[in-house]
Amino acid sequence: MDGLGRRVLVAAFDGWNDAGEAASSAITQLREGGSYETVFSVDPELYFDYQYTRPHIAADGDGRRTLRWPEASLLRPARATRGTQLWLLTGVEPARAWQAFSSEFIDMALREDITGFVAIGSMMSDVPHTRPISVFAGSDNENLRGALELERSSYEGPVGILSVLGDAAERAGIPTASLWASVPHYVAGHTPSPKATLALLDKLEDLTGAPVPRGDLATEAAAWEASIDAAAADDEEMTEYIHQLERTRDTWDSPEASGDAIAQEFERYLRRTDGKPGDGPSKPGRDDPRR
Secondary structure, three states: OOOOOOEEEEEEEEOOOEHHHHHHHHHHHHHHOOOEEEEEEOOHHHHOOOOOOOOEEEEOOOOOEEEEOOOEEEEEEOOOOOOOEEEEEEEEOOOOOHHHHHHHHHHHHHHOOOOEEEEEEEEEEOOOOOOOOOEEEEOOOHHHHHHHOOEOOOOOOOOOHHHHHHHHHHHOOOOEEEEEEEEEHHHHHHOOOHHHHHHHHHHHHHHHOOOOOOOOHHHHHHHHHHHHHHHHHOOHHHHHHHHHHHHHHHHHHOOOOOHHHHHHHHHHHHHHOOOOOOOOOOOOOOOOOOO
16 A cells, blocks of 8 residues: 555545535544544634534533534544554535645645545435445546556546645645545435445545444444335335436446446436436446535
8 A cells, every 4th residue: 555655644524525424424433433633723713604614502511501613623643553544634614715724734744744645525426325335436646546546537627625635735745545435316314324434434444554443334334225225115206216226337337338338328317317407327436526
């Protein structure tokens, strides 16, 4: 895993980049499964719109009511260990001054001798919940793509804070990769999505070589899938739609699938849906604006 080095910063944010809370839940799992200390937090007054991301008030263990403000923080492992270590960058996607926000964190990453950067996100896609969650693993760094067998995204369009941070990291000389989980769009009422979180963590471990805690995610993922099965059982239209997604996914995943076969299946699907915007499938993990 020399491509990313031994000090890898993993970033995920609440907001546009976090369908099904899969990415933020992955960071939470890492944080709760290890021991971390905060290195740096930005001044929330500079980057957050409190009408959009409001502060919360809550009572502590002694009954005192305190305000909790939106935040974004860099955390490092509290104890040095052998092998690859994962630093964490997490919080709420900022509302303004993204270039300054990114510069603050990348400057701090350089001070901490970070050797690699991995952005993790999740997006709503036309994929079935009954199949393994697709995770797109990509990089704009040619050397990293060769070393870790990553893909290069061809997407052009609007992006989220993860792309801005990744660009800043690359320009600062920190090799950058991204992981994007495809969450079935029809499961919005079944958030969070532990199956997607588990898929992200599995891929993160493969990519970095660092041991990644999973906790009870396997059990939670099975329960999540079963709950959607139960909901679909009472809805014939939803059941048929899921079967259509399954057929499309199986075509893409089959060993004999060629580009022409995939294109033909895509065209058949569009004909079945009359070509309505948003009805046709997009190949998992490749064409989402959050990248």
